[in-house]
Amino acid sequence: MKVLANDGISKSGILALEKGGFEVITTKVAQEQVANFVNENNVSVVLVRSATKVRKDIIDACPGLKIIGRGGVGMDNIDVDYAKSKGIHVINTPASSSESVAELVFAHLFSGVRFLHDSNRNMPLEGDTNFDGLKKAYANGIELRGKTLGIVGIGRIGQATAKMALGLGMKVIAADSFIPQVDVKVEFFDGQSITTTIVSQSLESLFKEADFITLHVPAQDGYIIGEAALAIMKEGVGIVNCARGGVIDEVALVKALDSGKVLFAGLDVFENEPTPEMAILMHHKISLTPHIGAATGEAQDRIGTELASQIISILG
């Protein structure tokens, strides 16, 4: 049986699938050609990340499709219920990338509190006379230790983020409409551990209390952070979004960055992907990454092998 991994798959995933008797095609097929390709090549399994959309049109056009696999967490690029109603298995790998996303959250947080994204672009050149001015511009750094991190969405990625924050000596608060409380176990190198219970609170109280806010929610209708939410946040709050574009109102965010209400933002996802608005791209208070939360060798290895084992157990 053939597997089309249209947005790529790790070598370990390919090897595991081949061992299970599958042929893996890693050719990148253009979105509008996917259905034709699947039918012409008798593909049984289509694997995607976030780039390829598997909507009703492809599902209707490909009666031979048995599995749609999402290498990653968010399924907003797949018409999941419709595919299932047609008897197609839809799988994803919700646990494989939590650590990588959480580490990216901290990359943005550290960049934000020490202005790394901006200072990278402004290092003095030979003969530059404004070295002191430059140092002064970045003099007001902030330590994360002792500050309060507000985590919106305390699922797997939220919990991985909470562990790192606790390890750094931050206070962690969370808001989640589905998870009332969670025990977070921080494990240290020497085998010791501490467990902390995080009780979910209202979004409003989180916005008021947090020094930094990070979002870990799926795509949804409407903003979680818009003008009203920004208005009740602390002066000089830092905001990170490595979840989904569209959960922050970018126009309101830029306004709040310009006014100084928000000190910095770290964005991995955007209302407009893959090409965010210029006001976002050019803003010196925004640390930018192009949707790379899960883009580590370790996460992609876990994703590839987990997809392979699910596919083998369904079709093998």
Ligand SMILES: O=C(O)[C@H](O)COP(=O)(O)O
């Ligand atoms: O939902 C996810 O798993 C992340 O957004 C990663 O998306 P990607 O696989 O396209 O990098």
